Amino acid sequence: MNKVLDLAEQLGAALLQQCWIATTAESCTGGGVSMAITEIAGSSAWFDRAFVTYSNEAKQQMINVQAETLVEHGAVSEPVVTEMAKGALDHSNANISVAISGIAGPGGGTALKPVGTVCFAWADKTGWLYTETCLFDGDRNAVREQAIEKSLSGMLQRLQTLA
Known part of the structure; x- marks a missing residue:
């Protein structure tokens, strides 16, 4: 968990430098x-x-994901996490x-979306949006841990391009 806490600390410093606030849709x-973010004092x-x-x-x-998007693409999809990321911004002060949606396992996977498939979307108030789908290895805990790391590092990378 040290890598996650290091990323959360770096993210906090970058957000403070930019005078920005973050939100998550998980x-x-x-x-x-x-949880990783709130482990950091301040x-x-x-x-x-x-x-x-x-x-x-x-x-x-909670975040206005459209029923049609869920039916057409499934919860684990880039269109859904896109709507999640935008909805989180719309319903917060961030x-x-x-946004993260995936199949951590041990069950729930399919041939098209095997266990370890995780979709991400990062968005900000400037209109910037980036999506990515990853296939992580390991058990449920390992998949979730990798997804948390990826989430934090994605926000941090965006903030570093603005600095």
Whole structure:
């Protein structure tokens, strides 16, 4: 967990430097990204809120993911995390967001979306948006840990391009 905490610390410093605030929209990580962020003392200065939208219904109710998007693409898809990231920004005081949805396992995988498939979207108030899908190795905990690292590093990379 040291790498995650190091990333969270670096993210906090970058957010403070930019005078930005972060938010998260999490599914398969179950709040792990926001937990890592709030492990850092003083994170209330640069972290607004987290949306743990594990069910499709929660995604729709809390951050305006469209039912049609879920039906057409499935919860683990770049179109869904795109809507999650934008919805988190719309329902928070944040300048930057990350959204995560994936299949951590041990079950739930398919031939097209095997266990370890995790989709990410990062968005910010300037209109910037980036999506990526990864296939992580390992058990449920390992997949979630890698997803948390990727989430934090993606936000950090965006902030470093603005500095």
